[in-house]
Amino acid sequence: MTVVGVIGAGMVGSSTAMRIGEAHLASRIGIVDVREGVARAMALDIGQALPSLGSDARVVAGWEGIEGAAVVVMTAGLPRGPGQSRADLLADNGRIVVDCCRQIRDRAPDSVVIVVTNPLDEMTSLAQRVLGFPATRVIGMAGTLDSARFRAFIAERLGVAPTSVVALTLGSHGETMVPVPRLCTVDGKPLPELLPAAEIEALVQRTRDGGAEIVRLLERGSAWWAPSAAILDLVRAIVCDERSVHPVCAMCRGQFGIRNTYVGVPARLGRAGVVEIVDPGLKPDEVAALRLAAEQVAARVADLGGVLGDDADERTSAPEAAEAQLRVGVRDLAYASRVRAAARRELARRGQLHRLEEVVQAALRRTGA
Numbered sequence: 001m002t003v004v005g006v007i008g009a010g011m012v013g014s015s016t017a018m019r020i021g022e023a024h025l026a027s028r029i030g031i032v033d034v035r036e037g038v039a040r041a042m043a044l045d046i047g048q049a050l051p052s053l054g055s056d057a058r059v060v061a062g063w064e065g066i067e068g069a070a071v072v073v074m075t076a077g078l079p080r081g082p083g084q085s086r087a088d089l090l091a092d093n094g095r096i097v098v099d100c101c102r103q104i105r106d107r108a109p110d111s112v113v114i115v116v117t118n119p120l121d122e123m124t125s126l127a128q129r130v131l132g133f134p135a136t137r138v139i140g141m142a143g144t145l146d147s148a149r150f151r152a153f154i155a156e157r158l159g160v161a162p163t164s165v166v167a168l169t170l171g172s173h174g175e176t177m178v179p180v181p182r183l184c185t186v187d188g189k190p191l192p193e194l195l196p197a198a199e200i201e202a203l204v205q206r207t208r209d210g211g212a213e214i215v216r217l218l219e220r221g222s223a224w225w226a227p228s229a230a231i232l233d234l235v236r237a238i239v240c241d242e243r244s245v246h247p248v249c250a251m252c253r254g255q256f257g258i259r260n261t262y263v264g265v266p267a268r269l270g271r272a273g274v275v276e277i278v279d280p281g282l283k284p285d286e287v288a289a290l291r292l293a294a295e296q297v298a299a300r301v302a303d304l305g306g307v308l309g310d311d312a313d314e315r316t317s318a319p320e321a322a323e324a325q326l327r328v329g330v331r332d333l334a335y336a337s338r339v340r341a342a343a344r345r346e347l348a349r350r351g352q353l354h355r356l357e358e359v360v361q362a363a364l365r366r367t368g369a
């Protein structure tokens with residue numbers, strides 16, 4: 001029996017649970033939400049849809065539904081609203097991730113956890129420290145979605161089938177996303193041979209803003225169809241022990257010169273989680289961009305009360321001690337988050353948003369936060 005847990009029965013969580021059932025990837029799907037009625041409603045609705053689609057998967061609401069899960073997908077948390085950055089969600093979602101990971105740790109201690117909650121890189125780091133699982137069993141989903149968006153925009157621009165496009169984005173989920181156009185192909189041809197650099201850059205920028213474009217149009221909430229499709233790819237790779245390579249937020253332990261930091265890299269996934277981090281043959285300038293993204297993730301993780309940026313090895317860290325530290329850290333998140341929001345507003349007014357990280361870090365250093 002394969003159990004897959006989905007935490008958060010909102011748009012991303014419920015569409016993910018539905019896809020997993022439809023794809024026959026689990027015999028039981030556990031679905032959990034702080035709004036218990038919503039989780040129960042989704043379990044009923046999805047459970048009543050699956051037989052029509054030829055699936056016998058059982059859908060169970062509540063924490064007991066995830067007992068012994070092989071994979072847990074963490075989607076609980078607030079989505080972005082118009083004008084909000086992913087970083088603005090830091091404090092609220094940090095608390096939610098801490099609470100949910102305590103339950104996951106106890107109920108599904110052997111699971112591979114896929115974090116989806118934003119801000120993605122920070123929440124993945126936070127989840128791993130609370131869970132106390134080996135970092136190979138905690139990954140974040142972002143690069144798979146960003147790469148799919150890049151792929152769709154390239155296909156639209158060139159008027160080709162999206163399935164004939166291979167696209168790769170690495171780095172962080174957001175402003176420091178690292179696209180690798182050199183390794184993007186259309187029917188096997190490298191993208192730089194098909195489009196001028198300026199046009200590629202415009203597609204890259206649209207990809208970076210791909211989530212925000214949807215948030216603006218929706219006016220309430222953020223995307224779920226493409227995110228749940230990207231999550232499904234990762235769940236399938238793990239449950240089926242595929243050993244296929246996906247761009248995910250994974251812990252680098254010296255690869256690309258990055259130490260003990262979660263960042264978007266190509267990773268081979270199997271039943272045990274990350275089997276290996278794969279170098280797709282990055283050139284020095286691409287490695288430099290990836291390292292810069294990792295440095296910025298590390299700086300933002302340091303916002304989490306300074307507890308997450310250390311070199312502690314998860315095999316020797318006591319989960320309870322890490323969690324106690326995190327509870328202190330999470331209180332500081334509210335402050336860091338307010339500083340970031342104020343800096344964002346002021347810099348947007350001055351047209352200097354590119355200085356956001358520098359200004360936030362300087363402000364936090366000044367106040368010792």
Ligand SMILES: NC(=O)c1ccc[n+]([C@@H]2O[C@H](COP(=O)([O-])OP(=O)(O)OC[C@H]3O[C@@H](n4cnc5c(N)ncnc54)[C@H](O)[C@@H]3O)[C@@H](O)[C@H]2O)c1
Nearest residue numbers: 008009010011012033034076077078079116117118141227
């Ligand atoms: N990584 C990505 O690429 C990506 C893509 C899309 C969305 N997201 C993120 O995923 C998260 C969920 O997005 P959504 O559109 O499903 O939002 P949503 O509001 O539709 O659903 C979130 C659900 O989480 C639940 N929740 C809140 N606190 C909880 C707790 N303590 N325990 C259990 N459940 C709790 C809410 O009740 C709600 O049902 C957001 O943080 C969003 O930014 C990430």
